[in-house]
Structure formats: structure tokens, C-alpha cells
Amino acid sequence: MAELTQNEKRLLATLEKEMSAEAPRLAGLLGATPEAVVQWAQLAQEKGLATADRVVAREFIYTDEGKAYLEKGLPETQLLRFIQPGAVVADLQKHEAFRIGFGQLRKKGLVKVEGSSVAKTPGSSTDADENALKTPSPDDPRTKELIRRGILQESETVRYLIAITPEGLALARKGFDLRADTGTLTRDQIISGEWKKLNLRRYDVTKLPKKTFPGKIHPYQRIIGEMREILLEMGFEELYGGIVQQSYWNFDALFQPQDHPAREMQDTFYLRETLPLPDGYEKVKAMHECGGDTSSTGWGGVWKEEKAEQCVLRTHTTSVSIQHLAMNPNPPVKAFCIGRVYRRETIDPTHLAEFEQLEGVVMDEGVTFGNLLGILREFYHRMGFEGVRFKPSYYPYTEPSLDAEVYIEGIGWIEMGGAGIFREEVTAPLGINYPVLAWGLGVSRIAMLRLGLKDLRYLHRSDVEFLRKTPALRHTRGGI
Amino acid sequence: MAVITLPFRYLERLTRTDKKTILDKIAFIGSDVERVGEDHADVEFFPDRPDLFSPEGVARAMRGYLGIETGLPSYKVKPSGIQFTVDPALADIRPVLGAAVIRGVSFDDESIQSIMSLQESLHWAVGRGRSKVAIGIHDLDAVRPPFHYIASPRTRKFVPLDYTEEMTMDEILEKHPKGRDYAKIVQDFPLFPLIVDRDDHVLSFPPIINGERTRVTIDTKNILLDTTGTDRRAVGVAVNIICTAMAEAGATIESIGIGGVETPTLAPSVRTVSVSECSRLLGVVLTAATMAELLRKMRFGAETEGADRIMVQVPCYRADIMHDWDLFEDVAIAFGYDKLQDLPPKTYTVGKPHPVQVNAALVREIFCGLGYLEVMPFTLTSEEILYRNMQRLEHPGVLRVMHPISIENTVVRTDLLPLLLEFLNLNRHRELPQRLFTVGDVVDSCLTYQQAAGVSTHPEADFSEAYAVADAVFNEISVDYSAKESADPAFIEGRRADIIAAGKKIGVFGEIHPAVLNAFELEHPVAAFEFDLRAVPGYPGTPGTP
Secondary structure, three states: OOOOOOHHHHHHHHHHHOEEHHHHHHHHHHHHHHHHHEEEEHHHOOOOOOOOEEEEEEEEOOOHHHHHHHHHHHHHHHHHHOOOOOOHHHOOOOOHHHHHHHHHHHHHEEEEEEOHHHHHOOOOOOOOHHHHHHOOOOOOOHHHHHHOOOOOOOOEEEEEEEOHHHHHHHHHHHHOOOEEEEEOHHHHHHHHHHHHHEEEEOOOOOOOOOOOOOOOOHHHHHHHHHHHHHHOOOEEEEEEOOEEHHHHHHHHHHHOOOOOOHHHOOOEEEEEEEEOOOHHHHHHHHHHOOOOOOOOOOOOOOHHHHHHHEEEEOOOOOOHHHHHHOOOOOOOEEEEEEEEEEOOOOEEOOEEEEEEEEHHHHHOOOOHHHHHHHHHHHHHHHOOOOEEEEEEEEEEEEEEEEEEEEEEOOOOHHHHHHHEEEEEHHHHOOOOOEEEEEEEEEHHHHHHHHHHOHHHHHHHOOOHHOOOOOOOOOOOOOOO | OEEEEEHHHHHHHOOOOOOOHHHHHHHHEEEEEEOOOEEEEEEEEEOHHHHHOOOOHHHHHHHOOOOOOOOOOOOOOEOOOOOOOEEEHHHOOOOEEEEEEEOOOOOOHHHHHOOOOOOHHHHHHOOOOOOEEEEEEEEHHOOOEEEEEEEEEEOOOEEEEEOOOOOEHHHHHHHHHHHHHHHHHHHHOOOOEEEOOOOOEEEEEOEEEEEHHHHOOOOOOEEEEEEEOHHHHHHHHHHHHHHHHHHOOOOOOEEEEEOOOEOOOOEEEEEEHHHHHHHHHOOOOOOHHHHHHHHHOOOEEEEEEOEEEEEEEEEEOOOOOOOOOHHHHHHHHHHHHHHOOOOOOOOOOOOOOOOHHHHHHHHHHHHHHOOOOOOOOOOOOOHHHHHOOOOOOOOOOOEEEEEOOOOOOOEEEOOOOHHHHHHHHHHHOOOEEEEEEEEEEEOOEEEEEEEEEEEEEEOOHHHHHHHHHHHHHHHHHHOOOEEEOOOOOEEEEEEEEEEOOOOEEEEEEEEEHHHHHHOOOOOOEEEEEEEHEEEEEEEEOOOOOO
16 A cells, blocks of 8 residues: 555544544644645545545525515516406506516416417416425426526535545554654754654655656767767767868869759859869869879860859868868878758758768778778668668769668668769879778768658757657667 | 659560569669559669660660670761751850761650650750750751751741741740740850751751751651750760660661761770779779670670780760779679678778867767757758847858748858757747757858857746856866956846956857847746857867867
């Protein structure tokens, strides 16, 4: 049995003498409000020690109109008495009760009207109605009719009759410890030793207190953090770079032709700002126009400086990694960057104009396409994805290129990222003389699967309730 | 992305195998099968392979990949004897012309649809929406050679496709749906490109619309192909792709004389590549013979020249082969990505976190310890949120995107605090107290750096709470600061302080101004705090740190 509160004990001890009483009486004896006593009784009732019966008493009150009728009789009664044999309607109209009484009499079929003459029907009587008026009863339809007519009003009073059960009585006879109980211990009670005499209040351990919410890292940030840790473990150096990039680093240095559709205003956020081109940009220009000193043909046409100078919101973090490689052309370089990138997309549940991208690059003497597959397999395995496969793909700045797919139980093969080896057209003009393996993936895609989101916007415009309820440690199986 | 419809019966006939074999392998040459229907499949191909934008091109590649027919496909071209002149006045307008005669076609509604769809895919992938290349296909028997590509007055009249009445070229740009779509390519030129025959009948107004006279129907037997543009290579590729696809379908191709040169030749180009370079790139040991075999599987001509060299003939339709590595990718595809040895590289390296992210992680830890919940708002926002709601002046370094998608995404954030207040607004109906923080990038002019901000809202939130939190954070990250009366209008006067460190303002804290609360429709006081992470020791570029 759940623990009795101090108040329940006091109530039962009182009831041991009273056996049963109404709440106000008990309230007087216990020095509490009747409401509190009822509450204690209900708690004791849950334990089978007392009963708290709700007794509803109905009362009828006469309205002013009702009070008048009680004296004079109902209007129909008054009028009925007034009707003499051979009466005509015009006579009756003189009576003050005519307006209401005549209608009632006709409705009840107590009078017969022929032309202008009015006669009582045989045996006509309003006694039953008068009785209902004098002694109203809740179940009498006539009483209800009087309420409807505004002659009577019904009112309800609720009383509680509280009684002790045999179980309660047995328990009460054993006696209770009626010392006042102590909630929070005070400093004085602890140091003085007073605590030894105290009756410490017991708590119901099955009852949850008011919830408290810890400060927490965002679940999406947690996934980003997990990827970051995996890459640090795999020996990668972390990069951080600007959101605003020159078209030169975002596109041109990556051998993206100046008329490439991805560079159009519909797909990229352009800014009015421009930045001067870095030293050595002529090599990039030559590569675009004729393939520079490599076996490439280049794109042909004329490469325009002013297009390369224009600033954009980076469309990929590759703009950051390519600058890192250009500044650090000596092998080995193993680096990654997780950052926000921007695409001018119409925003809907699965497309945002800004999202996190993860990108990794490996530059070293003798690294191969096979090594790239190996890094990807390792990364996805560490993320929890057992099945990983690769298929040919196309990215403007890598050759060969591939897409990585992972197997997710219940969904199937899902594309998780793209990869490839930077084209020589990208590396040669920047003085990078070793192959560069590069791969990227959309972080939000994994987040969406893991957190079971239907709308990516939820990551950035989150409901606080969702953040509070998403546990820091989630069980993942097969990467999800 | 180009999604190509592949009718099974036609594809099976051209590929000479069953659809299951084709569909099982088609992804391995570089495609995504979008949908498999009753009698056709819709397959997406990458933009670097416009030669795969037709069932004929796909069949040609699949025959090679499946070993049914390997090596270089060769196409015969005989001269048609037809001449096509180019007006020198087009030099600054649309100078490049490519053309061919395609004889013996047999069209039905489906195959007309198929060639129209190839034409549209090429307009997209090679033609950059017709600006770089535009293709016209005509019934050759409706006109008489020679043909002339001229710069014409804009008042020239003819009946455009799908119309019955003559219109001037200016009217076409104004009224014809295609005219309106593509007007921007030509509208600024004084003269317009036009193709006419010996009788001055109009074939086409490139890149806008053909004439009704040369409409292709199921009765068309012979085709005149015109391709105009601004880039010689791209125009050539488009001609080659259409001609070879039609040749695969059974037509014969004839060349046309343009300025004394017979075009097209449909001849391959030649590239000599190194076997060892390919082996090194892919991470697999190949012999010259194996590599040549793999290249032939991808429909290249390949002859070994000693142990390390292969002379490769690149078919004229392979526009994507710009560099030797493009061939190596085809070798890898023929070899099979799944058969490559996938081992991570052996070089020993040490992982190294970036100091900015190390700092950010530390700030996250401290805020969490103070009971704050992390949120990650968007970085694109509006002047209204950043400044107007905050009663603040516009940041002088705010960046506006030139073509925003909506009025809610016009600028890159320069501060984080307004976004947290917006966040509180979104969560007005949620239980209090709410304590939120964010750490992230802001942009000032073209410079990106990190800030952190926190807000606390509940009926007793006040200046002291903001101060205590700011003080706790700065103590934990060893920032020696002082607080000074602030004038920031986002906060209540007398309940706001600037945070000064090393003589510079690095942030602000206090109690948010009720007018700002009204603007964000908030009903309880908010204690808030924001600071610049560049003030944290260890932030790259901070004096005294590496």
C-alpha cells in the first residue's frame, strides 16, 4: 500500500471516533477547509481506507411569479374557477389571469371553445399542477414544465459524506504516528541533531515530479560532431573558411566553365561585392581557355576576369578545401571541412537554400581511386552503415567520379555522397602536383533519416519541445 | 539532369539483347534508373554524356559494355554536293554554323518525339539554353539548295512553326511562345540570324524558331540539320551526336560544304595515353592489352603501342573526353568500381581540430552547463528581423544577396541575437523558462567569423541574470572583460551593458527592450547576451596566438 500522508492519518484518526460525518464537520475538527478534507478523504478512498460519497441535493426555489401563484393559484386555476356556465371569451378577457391562463387551459384541454362561448370540459381540474407547484419533485414532468415556465428554479448542492471503512478502522485502531512530518531538512535540523526526532515525509517514488530539462547540444550538431570526430580519428585536419567566396575559388579554380548552368543567377546567390583575383590566376585562365600545359583541351572560349571576381555565398565547401590545397601543395594533406553552403533553391520540406556539407580531401604521392573508395567505405562503416557501394557519376571538377550509396534496412540503397579525383585541370594551375581524392556529402540527409524528420526546416526552426525530447544518446542501428 | 525515355522494344532491337540484361547493367555505365514502366524506362544520364541522351546512343554504349559489339563505331559520310553559305555580318551575332543531310529516315510519331527530345536535351546540356548552340531539323524536300545563313533585317516576314500567318521576326519575339522564351539571346542585335534556301524561302530563325514550310512529319524522308551557335566545338558536338544517333537508327549521313569545308566528317580524334599513369590513378595494375580491351568495351578504338602506350580513337560524339583522365574513368567503369581494391591510403597522419571549432565546442559546453539549449537558426534572414524589430541601425557590413528567393531571406546574418528572439517567438506556446543559445558564423562585409548568443525568458528574467551568465561564460573562457553602460536600443536603458575586452567592444548583454519584445510578439522579459568569439584566446588571428 502506498504511504499515507500526515493528513490522511489525521483524518482516519478522527474518523475512528466519528465513523462517518460530513466534510464541514470534519473540517472543523481538523482545522482545515472542507475542500482539503475531501481531498484527503479521496486519497484514503484510493487506498480503500475511507469512502467519500458525493451527495447531490436538489432544491426548488420559487420565483417571484411562483410565490404569487402559490398564494393565488396558477393562472389556469384562477381562470378555471372564474368560468361560469354560458361564459363568453370577452368575459374572461377581463380576468387578470387570462393572458397566461387561457392558453394553458386550452393546451391542457380543460376548456372547450365554440365560437365566442367557453365551457369547462367535464371533470376539468388543475389539482395535479397545483400539487406539483406545492410539492415539486425532480422526476415529475409537471415540475419540469413549471421550471420551463419560469415559475420554479432548480438548484443543486453537493455535500460529501465521509466514512471510514472496516480496513480503515482496523488500521486506525493500531494507532498512527501523528507527529507533524518534515519536508525539506533545514540546516539547523541537520547540525543540531534534531533530525533524529523528526518524522521525514515519505515520497511516492512512482509519482514523477515536475519535469526539468537539461541544457543540451542540438541533435543536428551532435551528428555533425560525430562525423567530425570520425574524421579526426581517421587523421584528417579540420578546416574552417568563409561563407562568402569569390567565384574564382568557388567555381573557376575548380574548372567549372564560366557558362556552366550551376553558375547562373537562378542557382547561386550572388553578391554585389567583388574581390581582386589572387596571384597566378592567369594559369587558371589558360587552363579554361586551352588546357594550359596539360593533356587537356580546356573549355575553349574566353575566360573573363570580372566573372571570377564576383563574390557568391559558397555553393560548396570545396571552395575552402581548394584554397587550403593551393596554400599547402606539399604532401600529405588530409583535410575536411563541415560548413554551411548555399544553393538558390525554392525552399520545401526536402530542399533548403542553406545546408551543411561535409567535405574531405586527401592529397598524397601515389594515392589512387581505390584509396578513395577505401576512405569512403571506412567513413561510412564508422557512421554505422554496413553496406556501402559505389557507382559511376559526374562532377565537373573530378575525374574519375563516383557516387556512394549505403544500404538502409527497410529503405534500400540510398545515395549518400559524391566523390572523385580532382581533375588535373584543377590541380595543375594551382601547383598541386599530386592526386587529390575528394568527397562530399550532405549532412542534413543523414540527420533527416536519423531524427526521422519529414521537413528539413525543422533542424533550423526547431520546436523547443522536440529539442527537449530528443535524447542525447540515441540508439542507432545500421547507421540510422 | 536529362531524363531519357527508353522504349524497351526499340532498345532491345538496337542493343540486340533483352531488357533485363540492359536494365541490370545500365547504372554501371553512369545513370540513375528513375522509373521502369510497362513498355519503357525513364533513365537519368549525367550532363557530361549528351551522347547518351537518345535510345540509339544508349544502345551503342550498352552493346559495348555488355560485350555485344566493342571498339570504335564507324560512320560513313558521303558528300551531298549541297553548299551552305555563312554571311560574314553574323560574326558578332551568331557566327558558327554546322549542318548535315540525313537521308532515308523513317519516322513515326514516337521516333519524331524521340529526336525532338534529343534536340531539347542537347539544347539544355550542350547549348546552354540555346545561347551556345541551337539545333534545327527540316524536311529537306520542302526546300532547294544551296542554303544561306544570313544576318537579316528584323522586319523580314515568314510563317513560323505552328502558325498560319506571316509574322516579322520582331513580331515573333513578341508573340510566339518560343520567341518570348528565347528573345533575350538575340534581341539586342540590329540584324537577326536567318536561314533561307535558293528561292529565299525561310527555313529557320535561329535560335528561336523554324519556319512552318520545313516542318518534319511522318512523311519526311530526308532531313536537313542546321546547328548554329557561338562555340565551334559545341556546335560540332551537337551535329555529331544527332548524326550518329540517326545513323544508328539506320539513316545515311551526307556532308554539306560550308565555306569550302565538308562537314561533318564524324571521324574520331586520337589521344595517346600511358598505361602506367592509368594504373597509378586507379590503383590497379593493368597491362596495355587489358586496358585496350577495357577501352574498346567503352566504344573507343584502342591499339597498344608497346607496353605503356595506347593509341585511343575517341568517337566524334564523346564531347566529354578533354583529358587523358577522362579516358581513365572509362577504364575504371569498364573494369567495374566494385572490383577495384578499396583500401585507405597508408600514409600516417594525425587528426587536428580547427581552433575555431574547438572554441565553439567549449562555448557549447559552458552554455549547456548553464542550462541553455542549443538552437541552429538559418544564416539567411531579413533586415526586418536583424534591425527593424531590434530597433537597431543597419550593420554597415551587411551583405544583401542579389536575387533573394523571398523577402525572408534577403541578407546574411550579422548578429545572432535577433534570430534567437525569432526562435522564442516560434516557441511562444512552449513551457517556460526557455533558455536558448547558438554559436555560429556571422558575416561582416566579406569576412566570416563566429559569435555566440544566449537568451533566457521567464517571468523573472532580468538584467542580473544576463550579467551573471555573461560573467560565467567569460570567466570560463578566460576573457578579461569589463561592463560599461551601453546605448544599444535593443535593450532597456539602464539595464544594458557593452562588454569591453582589450579596449574593444566585444559584445552586449542586458534586458531586451519591451518594444523589441512587442515586435517579436513576446510576452515575458528576456535576458540576453551576445559576444564575438574573436575575443576568445586561441581564435585564429588573435594577437599573441599562432
